[in-house]
Amino acid sequence: MxxxxxxxxxxxxxxxxxxxxxxxxxxxxxxxxxxxxxxxxxxxxxxxxxxxxxxxxxxxxxxxxxxxxxxxxxxxxxxxxxxxxxxxxxxxxxxxxxxxxxxxxxxxxxxxxxxxxxxxxxxxxxxxxxxxxxxxxxxxxxxxxxxxxxxTEENLWQAVDARKRIGQAQGILMERYDLTPDKAFAVLLRYSQDKNIKLRAVADQLVEHGSLPD
Structure with a gap:
């Protein structure tokens, strides 16, 4: 058992x-x-x-x-x-x-x-x-x-998945606007704070739809 x-x-x-x-x-x-x-x-x-x-x-x-x-x-x-x-x-x-x-x-x-x-x-x-x-x-x-x-394991994998998705979103911003990793992350964080939505959700929007939240 x-x-x-x-x-x-x-x-x-x-x-x-x-x-x-x-x-x-x-x-x-x-x-x-x-x-x-x-x-x-x-x-x-x-x-x-x-x-x-x-x-x-x-x-x-x-x-x-x-x-x-x-x-x-x-x-x-x-x-x-x-x-x-x-x-x-x-x-x-x-x-x-x-x-x-x-x-x-x-x-x-x-x-x-x-x-x-x-x-x-x-x-x-x-x-x-x-x-x-x-x-x-x-x-x-x-x-x-x-x-x-x-x-604990589910939380761990959710955290790993969120980190990977945020990394993907950073990469898109770095390539599109010639930003450094820190500046790309700052853009995601600012949208998260201004729109009052989770950072993972901002990253999902960018990766899946190619744009940041309105």
Missing amino acids: ALRLHDEPGVEETVDLVLEYALKAVGCDYAGVIFVHSKTRVETIAATDPLIERLDEIQMEAGDGPDLAALEDRISIIVDDTATETRWPGWAAMVASAGVRSLLNVRLYTAGTTIGTLNLYGTRPHQFSTDDQQVAHILARHAAVAIGAAR
Whole structure:
């Protein structure tokens, strides 16, 4: 499992594999992954059923629920029965009405950051045991490291690609207007600042269309 997770080429593929393993290893009915982008912004990255995205939205709209609690200060949470859950009664009532009775969530985190949560859902009350929780913890540890590495690699390649594109745009300006590399870069930077658009976007416009933004 660990080898396959670390061999996946990107974040999307890694998360999909995490959900595949979760369904098999824990025996849940649904699974999903939430990423945290900031203290006020979280996002459902992947889910095995559209229902899970709606359940996540319920928490976001209410600003309260087990997934958000796990992001704050809990490593793992089990909800034995949404029909009798008292910690998040508003969330629990809506989830129970959707046919989901149990929840097991585990925080995805590395030594440096909290990535999000892995959320496992069951249609029966008391569906998850402490053994299931331990298995989910093992999966989450490997998943967090693999996802963190995939995100870092994607950011690296995006940065490399942006640098190459900016270099291409510099070359066009140098040849067209007989500019030095520094002056060509200064032109791109000035357009970026004046138009309030990213430097990469200015370079893309020049390379793909042969002109700078109007």
